[in-house]
Amino acid sequence: MSAITREDFTRLVHAEWTKFRTVRGWVIGMVFAGVMIVLFAYLATFAHHDGGICIGPNPASATCQSFAHPEPALSPSGVPVTDTYYLLHRPLIGNGSVTARVGSLSGKAQTGGGGAGVSINDLVGAPAAVNQWAKAGLIVTTSTKPGAAYAAVMLTGGHGVRMQSNYTGDTAGPHVSALTPRWLRLTRSATTLTGYESANGASWTKVGSVKLAGLAATAQAGLFVTSPPSTDLSSPQYFGGEGGANQTATGASASFDHVTLQGRSSAGWKAQNVGANTELPTLSSVGYRPTSAGFTISGSGDIAPAVAAGYTDEQPLTGVFIGLIVLIVLATMFITAEYRRGLIRTTLSATPRRGRVLFAKASVIGAITFVAGAAACAVSIAIGNHILRTNGNYVYPSGTLTQLRVILGTGALLALVAVLSLAVGTVLRRSAAAITAVIALVILPYILATASALPTGPSDWLLRLTPAAGFAIEQTLPQYHQVSYLYDPTGGFYPLAPGVGLGVLGAYTLVLLLIARRMLLTRDA
Amino acid sequence: MTHALHAEWTKLRTVTATAWLLVSAAVLTVALGAVVAHAVTYSAGAPQDITKVSLTGVYIGQAIVAILAVQAISAEYSCGMIRVTLVAVPRRPVVLAAKAAIVGAVVLAAGAVAMLGSVIAGRLILPASGFTPAHGYPPLSLGHGATLRATAGSVLYLALIALLSLGVAAAVREAAVAIGLVLGLLYVFPIIAALVGDKHLQRHLEQIAPMSAGLAIQSTVNLGHLPIAPWAGLGVLAAWAGVALLTGGLALKLRDA
Numbered sequence: 001m002s003a004i005t006r007e008d009f010t011r012l013v014h015a016e017w018t019k020f021r022t023v024r025g026w027v028i029g030m031v032f033a034g035v036m037i038v039l040f041a042y043l044a045t046f047a048h049h050d051g052g053i054c055i056g057p058n059p060a061s062a063t064c065q066s067f068a069h070p071e072p073a074l075s076p077s078g079v080p081v082t083d084t085y086y087l088l089h090r091p092l093i094g095n096g097s098v099t100a101r102v103g104s105l106s107g108k109a110q111t112g113g114g115g116a117g118v119s120i121n122d123l124v125g126a127p128a129a130v131n132q133w134a135k136a137g138l139i140v141t142t143s144t145k146p147g148a149a150y151a152a153v154m155l156t157g158g159h160g161v162r163m164q165s166n167y168t169g170d171t172a173g174p175h176v177s178a179l180t181p182r183w184l185r186l187t188r189s190a191t192t193l194t195g196y197e198s199a200n201g202a203s204w205t206k207v208g209s210v211k212l213a214g215l216a217a218t219a220q221a222g223l224f225v226t227s228p229p230s231t232d233l234s235s236p237q238y239f240g241g242e243g244g245a246n247q248t249a250t251g252a253s254a255s256f257d258h259v260t261l262q263g264r265s266s267a268g269w270k271a272q273n274v275g276a277n278t279e280l281p282t283l284s285s286v287g288y289r290p291t292s293a294g295f296t297i298s299g300s301g302d303i304a305p306a307v308a309a310g311y312t313d314e315q316p317l318t319g320v321f322i323g324l325i326v327l328i329v330l331a332t333m334f335i336t337a338e339y340r341r342g343l344i345r346t347t348l349s350a351t352p353r354r355g356r357v358l359f360a361k362a363s364v365i366g367a368i369t370f371v372a373g374a375a376a377c378a379v380s381i382a383i384g385n386h387i388l389r390t391n392g393n394y395v396y397p398s399g400t401l402t403q404l405r406v407i408l409g410t411g412a413l414l415a416l417v418a419v420l421s422l423a424v425g426t427v428l429r430r431s432a433a434a435i436t437a438v439i440a441l442v443i444l445p446y447i448l449a450t451a452s453a454l455p456t457g458p459s460d461w462l463l464r465l466t467p468a469a470g471f472a473i474e475q476t477l478p479q480y481h482q483v484s485y486l487y488d489p490t491g492g493f494y495p496l497a498p499g500v501g502l503g504v505l506g507a508y509t510l511v512l513l514l515i516a517r518r519m520l521l522t523r524d525a
Numbered sequence: 526m527t528h529a530l531h532a533e534w535t536k537l538r539t540v541t542a543t544a545w546l547l548v549s550a551a552v553l554t555v556a557l558g559a560v561v562a563h564a565v566t567y568s569a570g571a572p573q574d575i576t577k578v579s580l581t582g583v584y585i586g587q588a589i590v591a592i593l594a595v596q597a598i599s600a601e602y603s604c605g606m607i608r609v610t611l612v613a614v615p616r617r618p619v620v621l622a623a624k625a626a627i628v629g630a631v632v633l634a635a636g637a638v639a640m641l642g643s644v645i646a647g648r649l650i651l652p653a654s655g656f657t658p659a660h661g662y663p664p665l666s667l668g669h670g671a672t673l674r675a676t677a678g679s680v681l682y683l684a685l686i687a688l689l690s691l692g693v694a695a696a697v698r699e700a701a702v703a704i705g706l707v708l709g710l711l712y713v714f715p716i717i718a719a720l721v722g723d724k725h726l727q728r729h730l731e732q733i734a735p736m737s738a739g740l741a742i743q744s745t746v747n748l749g750h751l752p753i754a755p756w757a758g759l760g761v762l763a764a765w766a767g768v769a770l771l772t773g774g775l776a777l778k779l780r781d782a
Contacts, residue, residue: 044721318720321713329705336701340603431701432592432599439708440588447712448561448584451719458564 012351012360020364023337026330030368033326034376040319041380045311045387071394072309073146073275076214078397080309081167082228083146084275084301086286087139089222096263097187098138098221100294101201102155103255105130105178107227108283108298110249130178132158133484134227135303136254138186140193142216146275149214152224152303153186153195153207157252159482163195163208167305170482171208173197183258191215201258221261222269225299227252229281231486249281249300257294275301307477307485310394313406314474314492316384317377320410321443327373327414328438329431331365331421336431344525354520358426362419362513369418374411381407398476409473409502416470416502417442420509426516441508442467450489459488460495467508469494472501529614529623537597537627546596547635550589550683554582554639559646567655567662575656576675576745579647579665583679583740586639587686591707594628594690598773599700607782617777625691625770629684636683640676671745678742678759685759686711688766689735695773710765711736728752735765 020026072080092098107130137154151165153173161173161182174197176182183198193215195207229247271288283300338344351357381403385395398406417438424441425434445468449459463469472494479487487493494501537543561581565573601607614620648665656662667673686707694703715737718730731737731752741751741758748754753761 040717044717315720318717321716322709325705325709325713329701333701431699432595432704435701435704436588436592436708439712440585443708443712443716444585444588447716448581451715454561454564455566 009356009360012356013363015347015350016360016364020334020368026333029326029330030372033323033330034372036326037317037319037323037373037376038379038383040322041316041384042387044318045316045384045391072279072306075147075167075305076149077166077168079168080306080394080396081147082275082278082280082302082304082306083148083167084273084278084280084282085135085224085226085303086288086297086299086301087144087220087222087224087272087274088269088288088295088297089139089141089144089220089272090261090265090269091218091267092140092188092221092261093218093264093266095187095189096221096261096265097185098140098223098259098261099183099185100138100223100256100259101181101183102136103181103257105134105136105155105157105252105254107131107134107157108251108253108285108300109230110281110283130157130252131227131230131250131484132156133302133304133482134178134225134250134252135162135164136223136225136252136256136297136299138184138195138222139224139303140186140188140215140219140221142212142214142219144220144272144274146278149212150303151186151193151195151210151212153184153197154224155182155184155254157227161197161207162482163210164303164482165193165210165212167303168480169210173207174205186221188215188219188221188263218266221263223256223259223295223297224274224303225252225254225297226301226303227283227299228302228304228484231484247281249283251283251286251298251300253296253298255291255294255296257291259294273299302483304483305478305480307480307483307487308491310396311385311388312396312476312492313381313385313398313403314476315388316380317406317410317474319380320373320377320414320474323373323376324414324417324443325439327369327418328421328435328442331369331418332425332431332434332438334361334365335422335425336429336434339429339525340431348525355517358422358513358517358520362422365422366415366419370411370415373414374407377407377410396477402476405498406474406476409498412502413470413473413505416505416509417467420467420505420512423509423512423516427512427519442470442505444468446471446489456488463489463501464495464504467505469496469501470505472496473498475501526619526623529619530626532610532613533597533620533623533627537631540600542596543593543631546589546593547631550586550593551635551639551642553589554586555642555646556582557585558582558643559650562647562650563654565651565654565656567657567660569660572746573656573662574744574746575647575651575662576644576665576672577743579643579651580640580675580679580743582639582643583682583743586636587683587711587736588708590632590636590683590687591690591704591711593632594687595694595700595703595707597624597628598691598694599698599703602698602782603700611782618774621691621695621770621774621777625688628687628691632687633680633684636680639683640679644672644676669745674755675743675745678755681759682739682742682762685739685762685766686735689762689769692766692769692771692773696769696776710734732758733761735762738762 073083075081134157135154139152141150142148153163157178160175163171183201185196187194194209196204198204227250229249286298288295288297421438428434445462445466449462475494477492558579558581690707693706697703714734721727738753738758739762741753742755
């Protein structure tokens, strides 16, 4: 019995496949969708030798700079990083430790507003609240080259004492105020670095411990201060040049006293503004001065992963939106055309088990869309990234597995929307209404979330609760809690994890498919 | 022409879908505007264009208007009615002109209701979101020149979307393809523009995209920051609608029905 049933379903799928491939317009449409995806991969990437960041409201008079995204510094594990800080250091040969009391942190911000990409020159800081992720503390690093292996224990502007290492590692210590002095100690024992903190310099608490494989025998140990740009997280974005996340350079100062270095050293204290040549907006008024008990150091920048460095694999996938519209039209017509031509009555006479007809149709349109969509995305990413790199741009290293996830996931996204369209088409039977409904369900929330006056909170809910959540599958950039940034969808950041977002779309598709089946079963054709 | 107009009016008003579509266009427009006005909150650092916020509903309203306009042509093709129509009124450009006049008129009426409703909803809801006179936001009022322009302009915007859709539908006949083209043009064009990295190209795309350009009419503050001036933007949309109608008219004239 089950063998017959399976054969029956195979025959149905074959019938639906025949219907699809013998309608020239549908085949042309499917090819057109794929071509559009690839074509826009080219259009979205080719101009990027001339892109860059523009400052000022009116591009006619705006100053645009940095025509391409150059390669950022890379961490020992290959992650793009920001490594800009003011350092006072001594060589530390072999094992040893560095201890200091960090006085209160004070902040500075760039005056006169401004935007991203502000030159590091000619900016004078005005007194301001200290940045939440301003850092002052002790560091042991392989070298003063940006991207070097390091471990550090620090007092932050608003996140207490932290132990951080190799840019992505972050362990929280006690959540103390940046306004009260704190004792810090960092010890090296072979490749193990351990951070301690204390309120009085007598009783010490361990904050964290890390193993640094690549640490040189003679490392640099010292005191550092840095302060990342503040991001305006509230600015709404519209289509049309308004809004956009503005980054303002900030700086921080901290006093260090009771500074001791235990262990062998070969030289005295040396000052250096590490990684001063950065894309990050920074203040130029940095430096150090000796005080009666130690030093006061001012720094600007960050020691952290670089968020949204260069271009991502999503950049070449711009055309997916166009391909999506074409596929919505095709998949809806796959059922509504049958209603319009009366073919549905023939179809249902041939197979009176109506539910199965719907599933056969869904399988056929889903499979074709998946294959065509994934292929188009693979070609798009290959072409797009090649063009970006040829133009001297840095493309975020997402890894083969992530790329595969994006390619297959986008194929699945397109296939799910196609099946969803088929279901809505079955329910509404009119193509114009069905297509509009699907576009209003899938694409409109994305537009409202990214381009309307909606603040971040409600926008994020739109991308959690509507089928537009599925676009999260294209996300390749990791979010870091220790970097303050406008993590919004236009920047390639979604509120849901990729798989979960696709799952939300899948749930909508399944529910609509079941409703469609119910309608098909209970309604006269 | 009077007969043609009368015929089109009869065809449109005797289809129940017309009333449903017009009502849902108005309701959805007001509802979306109200939701967004409720969701936006006052923040001293992030000034808002509260007129534009209240009129956000046009994003969804235009889709319903597009269905109505596309169906006015495509439905005739799908049931063969178009042949009867063309026998009754053999001068084909007159048929399209009559359809444009009737569809445009009903959309103007529904659009006026939708936009007035949105302004009233905004006026009632926005103070609760913190947009009070104390914070520098007087209540929305059509007595304010820019708000009146934004509101009346949005009504015209919806009518132009209807004409654009009508032209596209006359050109391609098939409802599914027509609605796909129109909504793709409206919604996807700005997404593409937003994702293009080149700022100059992005600005040019926003100046010619029917939705981005047309909705410039809704801005009441920071007009200098817009990619295109409000009325010029509506002009761009009118040009799109004109070209679409001309293409549709030509296709209707030259092609067998």
